[in-house]
Amino acid sequence: MIKTRARKFGALVVGLALVAGACGGSDDAAEEPAEEPAAEPAAETAGDGVLRLGGLLPETGNLAFLGPPEFAGVELAVAEINAAGGVNGADVEWLPGDSGDNGDVANATVDRLLAEDVDAFIGAASSGVSLTVIDKITNAGKIQFSPANTSPAFTDYADNGLYFRSAPSDVVQGAALADLMIGDGALTAAFIVMNDSYGTGLFEYTSAPYTDAGGEIVYEVIYDPQAENFDAEVSAAVEADPDAIVIIGFDETSKILTGLIEAGAGPADKMLYGSDGNMGNALAQAFDDPGVVAGMRGTVPGVDIEVNEEFIARLLEVDPDLQDFAYSGESYDAAIVIALAAIAAGDDDGVAVGAQINDVTRGGEKCTTFAACAAILADGGDIDYDGVSGPLEFIDAGEPSEASILIKEFNASGELEVVDIIFGKI
Structure with a gap:
């Protein structure tokens, strides 16, 4: 790869000394003094000087x-x-x-x-x-x-x-989440996935390596995150009786998780997984007893900051x-x-x-x-x-070529802990 970096050049100014010719003039005519070279102007920029x-x-x-x-x-x-x-x-x-x-x-x-x-x-x-x-x-x-x-x-x-x-990109996170599930012995799974580019994209890049590794998806649903409740999605996921339930969502995850806990399919009963959209301390803090999320695991891109x-x-x-x-x-x-x-x-x-x-x-x-x-x-x-x-x-597409994925788990107090780190390249 040839690496380039912009260089600034001022306009090149060439001073030409005009010498009086013999035509129409005396050989004895006084020579005009040479002009002083013009100062090199500053390079032009398209911005206004303030980032x-x-x-x-x-x-x-x-x-x-x-x-x-x-x-x-x-x-x-x-x-x-x-x-x-x-x-x-x-x-x-x-x-x-x-x-x-x-x-x-x-x-x-x-x-x-x-x-x-x-x-x-x-x-x-x-x-x-x-x-x-x-x-x-x-x-x-x-x-x-x-x-x-x-x-x-x-x-x-x-x-x-x-x-x-x-x-x-979630190409890396999806593979890490699938690997985590298979490694935990979750050979059947239900996916509850929010309907936006993040949710469906991460589902795609998790489900493919998961099934390739021998996992079976027994239920999947794409839900509207603005819905008033998620009772139907929760009931269907529980009815499928999977080894694991995966929630790919944002802060509405607390409502979904409440339904799962009430149905006897919370983290104390089944393997529950999340991802970077919901694996934050705010999830546990949405409950009167943050410890009810203990055991839920998930993936979060980045270093252990x-x-x-x-x-x-x-x-x-x-x-x-x-x-x-x-x-x-x-x-x-x-x-x-x-x-x-x-x-x-x-x-x-x-x-x-x-x-x-x-x-x-x-x-x-x-x-x-x-x-x-x-x-x-x-x-x-x-x-x-x-x-x-x-x-x-960064690759030419403007994104990292290397990534670390944190495996996080809620402890008994409802606090997130990093339990493993997976490294990958795109």
């Missing part, structure tokens, strides 16, 4: 539990970027916004932030929500960079080279009330990568920055902080930023 990041993260809706760590991750990154000198001589501006859990909220936020001239959006968390705004954002020449989208639909999406994500005590301490300085840390590292890295790409481009324009994003994550000199990476770029070097969420190493 503006717009938030498209869940303050409301069924993924609101992911909002606090994601906002904190971006806010921490912006503070550290500006403390280290900012981007191209100016502080980065952060304009937060709510993605909600539907296209109406997200589109209103995008419209507002486009009017405020943001260069890059960080979000959404939900793959389904991102799909409602990706065309509007990328057709406007702006970057969309999600810290949490895992749907495989984005890998080949026609995004003008302006969509990126720091979370890996909580062992990075120094990073967690910095996050807690931003938001002392944080309870969950999921996707905080991916959000932090999204902001850092965008800022480094803007330095590499010498511009804050979305298209110019987007052209540099993949390359600042691969192939150059390793660096792990904004300040260290920015110094290398200032000296004319190429960088390979390794983030707090992992090595990144």
